[in-house]
Amino acid sequence: MQSIKVKSPATLSNLCCGFDILGMALNEPYDIIELIKKEETGIRIQHLDAYNLPLDPQQNIAGVALQAMMTALDYKQGFDLIIEKKIKPGSGIGSSAASAAGIVVAANELLGKPFNKQQLISFAMEGEVLASGSRHADNLAPCIYGGLVLIRDTPTLDIIELKTPPLFITIVHPQIEIKTSYAREILPKEILLKSAVIQWANVAGLVAGFLHADYKLISRSLQDVIVEPVRSKLIPGFNEVKHNCMNAGALGGGISGSGPSLFMLSENESTAILVENEMKAVYDKLGIDYKTYISTVAQHGVEVVI
Amino acid sequence: MQSIKVKSPATLSNLCCGFDILGMALNEPYDIIELIKKEETGIRIQHLDAYNLPLDPQQNIAGVALQAMMTALDYKQGFDLIIEKKIKPGSGIGSSAASAAGIVVAANELLGKPFNKQQLISFAMEGEVLASGSRHADNLAPCIYGGLVLIRDTPTLDIIELKTPPLFITIVHPQIEIKTSYAREILPKEILLKSAVIQWANVAGLVAGFLHADYKLISRSLQDVIVEPVRSKLIPGFNEVKHNCMNAGALGGGISGSGPSLFMLSENESTAILVENEMKAVYDKLGIDYKTYISTVAQHGVEVVI
Numbered sequence: 001m002q003s004i005k006v007k008s009p010a011t012l013s014n015l016c017c018g019f020d021i022l023g024m025a026l027n028e029p030y031d032i033i034e035l036i037k038k039e040e041t042g043i044r045i046q047h048l049d050a051y052n053l054p055l056d057p058q059q060n061i062a063g064v065a066l067q068a069m070m071t072a073l074d075y076k077q078g079f080d081l082i083i084e085k086k087i088k089p090g091s092g093i094g095s096s097a098a099s100a101a102g103i104v105v106a107a108n109e110l111l112g113k114p115f116n117k118q119q120l121i122s123f124a125m126e127g128e129v130l131a132s133g134s135r136h137a138d139n140l141a142p143c144i145y146g147g148l149v150l151i152r153d154t155p156t157l158d159i160i161e162l163k164t165p166p167l168f169i170t171i172v173h174p175q176i177e178i179k180t181s182y183a184r185e186i187l188p189k190e191i192l193l194k195s196a197v198i199q200w201a202n203v204a205g206l207v208a209g210f211l212h213a214d215y216k217l218i219s220r221s222l223q224d225v226i227v228e229p230v231r232s233k234l235i236p237g238f239n240e241v242k243h244n245c246m247n248a249g250a251l252g253g254g255i256s257g258s259g260p261s262l263f264m265l266s267e268n269e270s271t272a273i274l275v276e277n278e279m280k281a282v283y284d285k286l287g288i289d290y291k292t293y294i295s296t297v298a299q300h301g302v303e304v305v306i
Numbered sequence: 307m308q309s310i311k312v313k314s315p316a317t318l319s320n321l322c323c324g325f326d327i328l329g330m331a332l333n334e335p336y337d338i339i340e341l342i343k344k345e346e347t348g349i350r351i352q353h354l355d356a357y358n359l360p361l362d363p364q365q366n367i368a369g370v371a372l373q374a375m376m377t378a379l380d381y382k383q384g385f386d387l388i389i390e391k392k393i394k395p396g397s398g399i400g401s402s403a404a405s406a407a408g409i410v411v412a413a414n415e416l417l418g419k420p421f422n423k424q425q426l427i428s429f430a431m432e433g434e435v436l437a438s439g440s441r442h443a444d445n446l447a448p449c450i451y452g453g454l455v456l457i458r459d460t461p462t463l464d465i466i467e468l469k470t471p472p473l474f475i476t477i478v479h480p481q482i483e484i485k486t487s488y489a490r491e492i493l494p495k496e497i498l499l500k501s502a503v504i505q506w507a508n509v510a511g512l513v514a515g516f517l518h519a520d521y522k523l524i525s526r527s528l529q530d531v532i533v534e535p536v537r538s539k540l541i542p543g544f545n546e547v548k549h550n551c552m553n554a555g556a557l558g559g560g561i562s563g564s565g566p567s568l569f570m571l572s573e574n575e576s577t578a579i580l581v582e583n584e585m586k587a588v589y590d591k592l593g594i595d596y597k598t599y600i601s602t603v604a605q606h607g608v609e610v611v612i
């Protein structure tokens with residue numbers, strides 16, 4: 001096999017109370033990444049989108065992730081990368097993870113699967129470090145495993161796959177910029193123990209809600225008393241979007257990753273569409289450009305196409 | 307029906323990372339509580355044990371719980387209570403909860419079940435307030451529901467029943483005194499966000515481990531980076547017990563409630579016996595009196611006997 005093309009999904013991370021530990025793969029949107037073996041050494045990158053991402057492999061998220069894998073393999077040849085990003089960088093729905101995870105899964109397939117999923121995450125993490133300076137796997141793990149995953153322990157990559165009942169995810173991406181590093185800086189270093197107990201009670205309820213397919217419990221547990229109160233101030237319209245979407249029947253939701261995208265979970269598609277309309281109405285009124293998506297949970301992560 | 311006799315189980319609360327939100331009912335030990343209708347008003351208490359617990363109903367945990375229920379019912383007659391406590395008060399395995407939950411379940415049965423389980427917990431909570439000054443349900447809820455329960459929200463008593471695979475619980479109760487109120491006072495008011503994230507990742511892992519019947523995941527998740535480091539200093543032999551029990555094959559464990567009892571979970575009975583031997587060896591060496599128990603999970607809470 002000389003070349004391969006994969007689809008790499010957007011991902012939700014955090015899911016309200018599950019800050020830094022939960023992530024979910026989405027069927028929409030996704031990037032398309034093509035990888036072609038070449039005889040000469042080195043990584044050559046071509047973009048089929050308008051985001052002006054770096055072409056220097058050492059400055060490119062997919063480039064550094066692929067290089068980490070090539071180094072581990074002591075691989076001597078090179079690759080051409082053709083990347084079509086449909087997940088806008090900085091949107092908060094795992095754009096950098098889709099680049100990094102997509103490329104390492106593609107390369108692993110092309111080279112006869114020398115690595116397991118955990119190893120692929122550790123290569124892809126080099127891309128996340130380049131993107132945000134932190135080694136986190138809450139977008140990479142769902143991007144590679146698919147579905148909903150718990151990252152119980154990041155250093156050892158203890159990844160637990162969790163089943164969910166059918167869910168419809170509505171996302172709105174208001175076109176404002178929030179740096180992941182800034183969204184992290186503004187978080188408190190210390191929190192009240194009593195707030196932490198509320199948070200982990202909701203985390204436990206959310207996990208049980210998913211595994212019991214109990215939508216009402218999912219809804220009651222989708223609360224974040226720690227991160228959302230701080231980060232939501234960075235996102236115009238947050239309170240109104242949340243309030244109106246809940247009134248429209250959403251189970252709950254909040255900030256996707258470190259924002260600015262907001263997500264809402266619904267039990268059925270018709271509610272997800274009502275929720276989308278509420279999101280649009282808020283940003284139309286505010287005069288802020290936006291993009292919306294309605295997605296189901298992607299049961300598989302990065303997938304080979306054709 | 308003029309009288310009823312119930313068995314009210316001991317309970318584990320916290321289960322390491324699940325501080326204040328998880329509790330589990332045990333088949334051993336348990337209290338026996340007999341309740342007899344009498345024509346005259348008032349509550350008359352008799353104890354069949356040697357703990358010298360108060361006979362004044364307003365100072366007695368079972369008394370105040372029963373009174374709360376009688377007040378809600380506007381019940382005009384009285385009761386004789388005959389209580390045989392086998393769960394030593396102050397042991398950290400839900401002795402006060404067994405008194406409070408046992409009496410309200412017994413009275414509810416005797417009076418034709420006017421109340422549901424949530425309401426029974428709220429009456430029994432008056433007993434917990436008398437015992438420790440705090441309204442907590444992490445022993446009461448498993449005592450009344452049986453099995454493993456999550457208290458997602460205490461004010462609204464949002465109780466979630468969680469299935470577990472077969473488990474054997476070994477408990478050692480070193481005969482030292484730790485006041486619940488003191489064990490609560492020494493906890494930090496604030497904790498690091500990064501420690502809280504570790505804790506809620508383990509809470510999520512523990513819930514998933516129970517619901518997936520994944521013993522290895524349960525074992526990896528039975529960690530407490532917040533409360534155990536503080537409270538374990540109050541319990542002589544803690545580190546040695548934990549270390550030796552893990553070496554003997556326990557899945558994990560820690561402090562039961564606010565101590566001084568320690569618990570260890572095992573996958574099978576033979577391991578639970580090895581664990582018990584390790585516990586005995588430590589306290590024999592330290593010259594501290596102790597009592598040990600081996601129990602399975604009580605699938606039912608308070609039960610009517612004969």
